Amino acid sequence: MVNKIWLALILIGFIFAVLKGDINTVTKAAFDGAATGVTVSFGLISVLVFWLGIMRLAEDSGLVKVISRVLGPVVSFLFPDVPKNHPAMGYILSNMSANLLGLGNAATPMGIRAMQELQELNPDKETASPAMCTLLALNTASITLIPTTLIAIRLNFHSANATEIVGSTLLATAVATAAAIVADRWYRRRSIRRTLPPSSPPTLSLKR
Template structure:
């Protein structure tokens, strides 16, 4: 779907440029965009490598385990339908820890592994479970303490104060996370209300209509 959207945008831009006689500007924009993409990518590599290294140091020092221990009760509240000790819990904690440090590229593989583990608990493989929806919402709107990727982009484009967005990013992601949790709780309750009630179990002595079987009286002639 995404590839189709990008292809349509490229084709439409090419057609409009050809119709309006602006192919030179179109070609220049394509090459300038490719050049900017490569420049930004190289600028991000150094910062991401630095923060990935810092994350590895924090993991070896036990910082991530402490963060995971602090987030444990929160994960238990947000994912009540995931059994304690399930492998998905560990991947969810790693995903949330990486997002807290602004390492979205490191959080994505952990999120994918968490989804795969949650799929093992899914009775209907074609429908996402509430836990999957919760993880997707939290991964999208996660509280970020250090927006490392955005700082790297601002630094690469010559910002006078690349880290000046830390406070606003923290506030924005906090509000987004609270909104995501509120929406998740709401839809969980609506799902429970819409779920049809389970039929009562028929005991061996009950009749086919669901009521208790009546004793037969003997007939005397």
């Protein structure tokens, strides 16, 4: 569906350019955008490699395990229907740890593996389970301590102070995460209420 939307936007842009007789401007903008995309991608490589290396050092030094132990009770609260020793828990913890450091590229494969493991626990394979919805919400609105990717983009475009967004990003992602958790709790309770059997009406006994 997203591909169709992008294709429609591109076609609409070219159609209007032809109607206005300004096709050269659209063509130049398309090539300039492609060149900018390649430049930004190369600029991100060094920063992402650096932070992925830091993530690997954190794993080898045991820092990730420490973070996992700290986040363990939180994850158990957020995912009450997932057994503590299930492999999905490890992938969820790794996903959350990577998101905390702003490493979206490192968090994505962990999130995919967590979803695959949660699908194994899902009794209805055609519908996302509550745990899968929770993971999707947290991964989308994850609190970020260090917005690594954004800092890399700002550095690539020669920002005077690339790290000035750390405070605002932390505040915004904290609010987003809190909203995601509140919405998740509300929908979980609503789902539980729907699955509960209706209580039988009280009966009146008539004594003669």
